[in-house]
Amino acid sequence: MAEKVVEVTTQMGAGWKVTAQVRDHLLVIDQPTGTNEGANPLETFLFSLAGCISTIAKMVAREEKIALRGIEIKVRGSLNSAGLLGQPSDDPVGFKQIDIDADIDADMSVEEKLAFLDRVCHRCPVHDNLLNKTLVNHQPV
Template identity: 50%
Template sequence: MSANKVISVRASMQAGCQINADIRGHKVTIDQPIKAGGSDAGPTPLEFFLFSLGGCIASIARLAATQQKIELRGMDIEVDGTMNPAGLLGKPTEVRIGFQSIVVKATIDADLTDVEKAKFFKEVCHRCPLDDNIMLETEVSHHLA
């Protein structure tokens, strides 16, 4: 069994609605749309979350294709999350605050039959750590520094 790997990200609140991070030298900004009081300098946290899921699936697909000697010419991924924003706005709600559903759709450009593409996509999603974190309960602890 291989050793566990810790991946860390540190975010810092900036002026307005912006949150910045320097992740391995990559400057990343999260913001809110202008109509929500932000300056639209970057995607929202929810958009980044969905992008991260799609990006993880695509990254694993490239890895799996290389391992399986599949010529993966391309893969387009659409991730749609459905949620009720009442809870995050501090309003009473009977539904959970997070996404009630997430739908991931992929178009795979490879010399595979439809059945083979479906099998490959299912395997890739199963190997994606973010898909795993969404599908299964993950312990999250909160602490003040």
């Protein structure tokens, strides 16, 4: 199968708002102290994880012929904000821990739901990027 490339280009002006036109969608990231027109980057990051898990859950359920009536994903990330504020810290700048709670509305036992969620998370690209190192290059243009 051919490699898929996903690309996003963002713009930021004088304020805190960051926008991107992605296909037919205008995405907005902002700060509460800015114009507060969107979620902040950390909230958006966690939303991406929850959205990916939800989407993969629907795919897996369809493939396995599981009647998935719905799924609610709650994601909590904890971090020490000292690093992102430029202050010294022994903690990572990013999240120290991310907890995922999945309320799976399907006729399955708790054990079956856990096995299903394991299969889903194993196939989720965003989840995988959190568990495994991903080469990230950066440079000014």
